[in-house]
Amino acid sequence: MADKVFELTPDMLDHNFADEVAPDRQKLLTCIQCGTCTACCPTAYAMHYTPRQIWRLIQLGLREEVLSSNSFWLCTACYACTQHCPRGIACTETMATLRRMAVSLGMEKLSSTAHFCAAFRDTVRRHGRLHDVEMITLFFGRAKGLKVVDYTRLGFTLWRKGKVSLDASRANVKELDQIEAIFRKVEQLEAQR
Template identity: 40%
Template sequence: MKLPTPPALRTTVTNSPPRMKTVVRRLKFESELDLSFGEHVAERAYGQKLLSCIQCGTCSATCPLSHYMDYTPRKIIAMTREGFKDEVLNSLTIWLCASCYACTVQCPRQIHITDVMYALKREAIARGFYPARNPIPVLAKAFYERVRHDGRNTESRLLITLYLRTNPFKMLKEAMLGLHLFLTGRLSLKKEKIKGMKELRKMIDSVEPRKEAVPL
C-alpha cells in the first residue's frame, strides 16, 4: 500500500543543499497529448458542460480534500480537457475525492464534477492506471465482487478482503477497533445474502459493460 505521499502530508523537511538535477522538459507538446480525452470523459459524465469550465477555481476552494491532492479539481478539469490523460489517470486526486458533492453544487457552470471524478476512476480502474496496492480501487473491486456474489455487502468480510489484498499488517492495527465493534454488537461475520440472487444477476448481466477504453 505504498502511496505516493502528496506534498501537503509530508512531515519531514530536507535540509540538504539543492543538488544539480537532470534537466527534464515539464510541459508536453501537443503531439504527445490525447486530444480526444476531454470529449471522451465529458460524454461519460453527463454532457459537454465539462468543456465549458471557466477555470474559476470554486471547486478547489470548496473541496475539503483539495489541499491533500497532487492536482486540485480545477487543474484536473483543465488537464482532462487538454488531454493530459496519463497525468490525470495517475493522479492521487481522483482517489481522494470522497464524493461529497460540495464542488458540484457550487459550480457556476453546473459541471457535475463528482461524476467527472467517478468517470475518471472508472477509466483508471479499467486501464489499470493506479499504484498496485492503492486500497481504493481494491476496495471498489472487492465491493463489486461481494455484491455480485451475495446481493448485499457484509462489512466485516469486505474489510478483511481489503486488508488481505493490500496490507495484511494493517489488519493487526485495526484489530482493536474491530474487537471493540464486535463487543458492542456492531460487527458480525454472518453473511448477508438476498433470495432473488438469480434474478439480480440476470439483470446486471443484461447491462452491457461500459467500454471505458479511450480511442487512441
C-alpha cells in the first residue's frame, strides 16, 4: 500500500483521532517524516502502512484507514522506533494504543493478523509455550477467507526444516499456574487503563 493516493474530503478527516491515540499529541504533530522509525522497524516490510506512514495518517485524521490496517498488529514492541526517533515521539506506545482501540471497537475480527496474535496468545496461555498444531488450527478456524490448502506447501517446508512440530507433548511446561498468573495480571492492568 506504499503508493496509495488519497482523495481527501473533509468528512474523511477526524481531527480528534490524534488526541485519542497519541500519548503526546503535540509531539506526534512534530513528526518530520524522516523515516527513521520505518528504517529500524523489523516488521515494517510486512505492514500495510509503515510506521512513518501511520503517523502521517493519524495526523490527517484518517481513522478508518489506520484502524483497518495490519500495521499495529505486526508491531513487536521492540521499541527501536521510539529509541531512534529524533523528535522523541512515543511510537511504540501509540502502536499499542491503536491495538487496544481496534479491539474495543471489535475491529480485530476483520484482521487475519489479529487472529494470528490471538491464536498464539491463547495457545501459550494453555500450554505455557507454543503448541504449533493447536495454534495453526485455531488460526485457520477463526480467520475467515484463508484456505489451509494455500498454505500447505509453506507448512510442509517449515515442518521439513524443523520449524513446526507435530509433537504436542513438547508444548506443555510444568509451571502453568505461573503462566496463568502472568496472563491474569496483564488482564488486570489492561482493565485499569
